[in-house]
Amino acid sequence: MLIQPGELLAQINSPADLKKFPKEKLVQICDELRQFIVDNVSVYGGHFGASLGVVELTVALHYVLNTPEDQLVWDVGHQAYGHKILTGRRDQFHTNRVYGGISGFPKRKESEYDTFGVGHSSTSISAALGMAVGSKYKGVHKQHVAVIGDGSMTGGMAFEAMNHAGVSDSNVLIILNDNCMSIDPNVGALKDYLTDITTSHTYNKVKDEVWKLLGKFSKFGSSAQEVISKVEGAIKSAVLHQSNLFESLNLRYFGPVDGHDVNHLAEILKDLKDIPGPKILHCVTVKGKGYAPAENGNKTTWHAPGTFDKVTGEIFKKTPSVPQAPKYQDVFGNTLVELAEMDDRIMGVTPAMPSGSSMNIMMKAMPDRAFDVGIAEQHAVTFSAGLATQGLVPFCNIYSTFMQRAYDQVVHDVCLQNLPVVLCLDRAGFAGADGPTHHGAYDIAYFRCIPNLVVSAPMNEEELRNMMYSGSLHNGPYSIRYPRGKGVMPEWKTPLRQIPAGQGRIIKEGEEVAILTLGHIGNYAVEACETLQKEGLNPAHYDMRFVKPLDGELLHEVFGKFKKVITVEDGCLMGGFGSAVLEWMMDHGYHSQIKRLGIPDEVIEHGEQIELQKECGFDPDGIADAVRSMTEVVKSL
Secondary structure (H helix, E strand, O other), X not given: OOOOOOOOHHHOOOHHHHHOOOHHHHHHHHHHXXXXXXXXXXXXXXXXXXHHHOHXXXXXXXHHOXXXXXXXXXXXXXXXXXXXXXXXXXXXXHHOOXXXXXXOOOOOOOOOXXXXXXXXXXXXXXXXXXHHHHHHHHOOOOOEEEEEEOOHHHOHHHHHHHHHHOOOOOOOEEEEEEOOEOOOEOOOHHHHHHHHHHHOHHHHHHHHHHHHHHOOHHHOOHHHHHHHHHHHHHHHHHHHOOOOHHXXXXXXXXXXXXXXXXXXXXXXXXXXXXXOOOEEEEEEOOOOOOOHHHHHOOOOHHHOOOOEOOOOOOEOOOOOOOOOOOEHHHHHHHHHHHHHHHOOOEEEEEOOOHHHHOOHHHHHHOOOOEEEOOOOHHHHHHHHHHHHHOOOEEEEEEEHHHHHHHHHHHHHHHHOOOOOOEEEEEOOEOXXXXXXXXXXXXXXXXXXXXXXXXXXXXXXXXXXXXXHHHHHHOOOOEEEEOOOOEOOOOOXXXXXXXXXXXXXXXXXXXXXXXXXXXXXXXXXXHHHHHHHHOOOOOOEEEEOOEEEOOOHHHHHHHHHHOOEEEEEEEEEOOOOHHHHHHHHHHHOOOOOEEEEEEEOOOOOOOOOHHHHHHHHOOOHHHHHHHHHHHHHHHHHO
């Protein structure tokens, strides 16, 4: 079903078309754009509340700026649906996040209007500043705008970029989209600071008067401008009873302004184009604006609600007829509380993903022992290391793709000091519709090379529980990776059992070919073996459980018996589990033929997990085909 756009939106295939309308039509265009997003996401799913919150800002930016010549960078990109629709992708928008369709995030190769690929937070200011410095060096005058949410602003990289921007004298505008939310509600001192600004009635009243003066800059000489600037700064400091954070970084601060008044935003952006140097515009918005269930309901739920009834706001949930296996993240969250009740040393840490990682279960049950530290993966890891020095056992839960941002801290602050931090990597393997910015493809490779670190992956919920228990008892760094989505055990709450680090297990005896798997993907090998047995083929299957240390005793058995070996992993082949097995084989003088299945050395786009696994050849059919091909080679010899 193709969603039909409104009367005015149907005429807009580029920002040039948008500019043809008089300002009086902008409110209607915003209404139609918001409705088009609601109509599409309700049917096809996707991110939701963030894009509704910036409809007016999106329209104003493309109305005033000369995009794509002017450079517009969206931080993270959850909020860029309106941007995509206005920049030539309206008729393809129904393919958003679908295998083979357009990306859910801005992507350089998808459109010239997507000036920078995004997906992780806090990168926009650095990118826009780099663009601005590059333009200045080349003698080109154009606008460079970074739109960043208050959640992303908590990331350290954003502050590093602002610190540089303040001394760069470059033409960059930072737009702070302040809605007090990222995915979960924001936390920390910055949230409180922004709340103080936006709720100070005295400051807002005086600010309006100062703004009127600033808007008339061109009518005054340079001395008058200097006076106004000093008066403005003094008012901000006096009224807020503290120096302005952004002004102290030498960024001209404007706002706060109503982020849902499209005409006022257009006027402000037009004025700011004529003010040189680095500056910040503080826009106050409402996540989910214009759709009552999202605006007034649970903001976390409406971040990405799935499909829903747009009239009633009812989110569609499938009701299974038989008991279902739980999500791995929920097994983690509930097991962590269970372990913490047994061991008062255990703490929980997550960087702004309490609901996504199910750390919120412990935060509710034990609020003094579980911490959401904001979008700050580096801090989360080193904070955990600090806890460990005090005899505590922190479970630091970070998505695999976001752990990349804390790699130095894992090496320097945890592993070199051999501290007992349990690193739990959610969303390992393919993340699905979020695509390459969120795939957890690299953690096996980048973790297995670090001294002192145990690298493990459970094949099911029971194994996850046992690895968490084992990690809590391990005297050193311990990592556990597990995928997004459901496991395989409806009856998952099994007794806890310690697994010696580096101990694999035999799933199935067999002949001719041995399949070695790591993690949840081993369940695909079980399915493949069942299919192959019906064809008269009988491969063996070993669940290695650990890529570091490897189970040498089990590998001696495998290579002593099998000349054909297949390794399967839901991670990158370059330096991953299969590479580790190859290295072990060579080091120990074996000469078996090995076929490695996993993620190839290329960017894999978005789609359902099983679609992407099939594309890469390690779905159940792909594993079965690999066995067939190796068995045919054996029979032909």
